Amino acid sequence: MKTSFLKEKITSLQGNLWYALALTILAFLGLGLLIYEFTPYARPEIVFYTLKLDLIIAWIFLTDFMLGLFFNGKYSKREYWRKNWLDFISSIPISSEITQALRVLRAVRAIRVISSILDIYFTQKRHRALKAEKKAKF
Numbered sequence: 001m002k003t004s005f006l007k008e009k010i011t012s013l014q015g016n017l018w019y020a021l022a023l024t025i026l027a028f029l030g031l032g033l034l035i036y037e038f039t040p041y042a043r044p045e046i047v048f049y050t051l052k053l054d055l056i057i058a059w060i061f062l063t064d065f066m067l068g069l070f071f072n073g074k075y076s077k078r079e080y081w082r083k084n085w086l087d088f089i090s091s092i093p094i095s096s097e098i099t100q101a102l103r104v105l106r107a108v109r110a111i112r113v114i115s116s117i118l119d120i121y122f123t124q125k126r127h128r129a130l131k132a133e134k135k136a137k138f
Contacts, residue, residue, distance in 0.1 A: 007073040014068055017124065020117040023064065027114075030057045061091035 013019050033050040036042055065087050069080050081088075 003071075004073075007071050010067050010071040011073040014064070014072065015074075015120060015123070017117070017120050020120050023061070024114065024117050026057050026060060030054055055093050058091055058093035061087070062093065065091050 033054050036050060037047050065084065068084065069077060072080055075083065
């Protein structure tokens, strides 16, 4: 019973436009941090904090992915993996200096979230159109 309640809440949350908007803002913030790191104005003491902030953002995205994988009522685990494998790769926290070359994966987060927000927008638009059509018949 608790699992079905949790599945319902997670599915509802991940389908919420405001939630997708918050993730979009986080993705663009991470993209901005990445761009800053490659500018000639980037100071090492500030880059240190941007990397820490980016790790926090990555953990948020990884948590979102894992919640969706285990508690999403809309897709099976296999379908979720197939649909969101790129989300998983882009949400891996990258902190060691050896893997810093993979920082470009952070830019993929922005693409991931934009895709999600468009999906939610068009789904809600279709839902409203069907609701209005149903209302017009009566």
